[in-house]
Amino acid sequence: MAVTQPEILAVTGNEAVAEAMGQIDPDVVCAYPITPQTEVVQLYAQMVADGRVSTEFVTVESEHSAMSAVIGSAAGGARTMTATSSQGFALMWEVLFVAASYRLPVVMTTVNRALSGPINIHCDHSDTMGGRDTGWIQLYGENHQEAYDNCIQGVRIAEHMDVRLPVMHMYDGYVISGAIGPLQMLTKEQVQAFVGPYRAVNPMLDTKNPVTVGPFDGLHGWYFEHKVAQNRAMDRAFKVIQDVADEYAELSGRRYGLLDPYRLDDAEIAIVVVGSTAGTTRMIVDKLRDRGVKAGMVRVRVFRPFPHEEFAQALQHVKVVGVMDRADSFGAQGGPVFMEIRSALYDCDPRPQVLPFIYGLGGRDIFPDNIEQAFAELEEAARSKGRASTGRRYLNLRKD
């Protein structure tokens, strides 16, 4: 399916990502379908059946098996991809760490969906936010176009020799995955040239140079050093993610950074947000700006590694920052993004106030009014002389 660049397609987020995977044409895909990611696996299986890709498609009986097969395949020396959501992501849990610690450059699409219980199939970020310490690089896309773009860039980031870490890229379940939005595609030739040939490191299938993958580290081994090496790779990933984004911008005309600021330069109040809610937030920022309120926004694109210096630089002049979390960290001071942002701003002088907002759990709608209400709280905190409470604010929570 060769599509010339100016053409704008109307596709679901899942269709966009399935097309991206088809153009990457990895050696192996091991995946298990789960709502709301199902369409990705279904469409990809169709491409395999139709001979549009040369991928070996491995059907498995669970996500634990999917990720285990992915690890085997990647360690074997194949470019490998998979996709999941929510409970499937949770079932992969123990093997996610293995993929990262074996330094396997796998790319996984994760369509964000709430974790049980009560069982819920709608969007929130509790699945992948819970997986933030698995050692995977995390890219959060905002819309259909970015889901497609992040999938392609993920391959280059993961496989870069300074990184060699698995990459998961996310987009919001239903809001993006199932809804139709605009997409500009590259051609398969462009994508193939961009991702380039796969370079395996110490592949198991190189039988002339036998290797042992995943050995026991001994009773007093080098586990500690390997963990430090993993973290150093995360540090190096900042530059690689930006370099890959810049190269991709030359190809596609679409520019991405580690974070995505909007009208932030002179902002006095600002909201930090992840995923599709950024679109609604931009609209409210414009509305408030029309009224003379110095409002701004920054969207988190890269959450692991977390670009704390860039966030500190972007937000240091802001009086009050509201952080919108679509996942909670029970018993913690706030949601995962709140804790990162607050920590990133700790060394700023003067130190901005950072307030936690929880929204959209289990797919609870987030209306423009809710975001306006959040900005109103930030305005009030900016006006008052003392520092506001850092208790959680819940947006669109039903009244008791």
Added chain:
Amino acid sequence: MTVDKKAGAKRPAPPKKRAARRTPAKKKPSWDISDIDQWGPERHELGATIVEAGNSVYNETGGWRSMVPEIDVAKCDGCMLCYFYCPDASIIVEDNKATGIDLEHCKGCGICARECPTKAIVMKIDVKE
């Protein structure tokens, strides 16, 4: 599977009663691991992968053994069952007979003694020298 008879032939004949603590022929590792205890995070292979096959010849791995097999070579009929069953290739074979145990790698599991049809191998309490 082939048995390296030449390598075995080079070794001194074992004492009659108890196999000597043998040291396998040490070859130089293809990569220098002499200071591996000091290796920092950047020196290791990605993901802790071991890139040289058969590298356990460099490492003594029999340290946790509490029992040790003892071979009565006269009873050995050369069936090779001990050799095939040994999980760690620790049976030393010379002229088609089990003549000794590689004690740097034998963990003392006792499978060889259990499988030996002629009871040529018995397990004894290992006395550390």
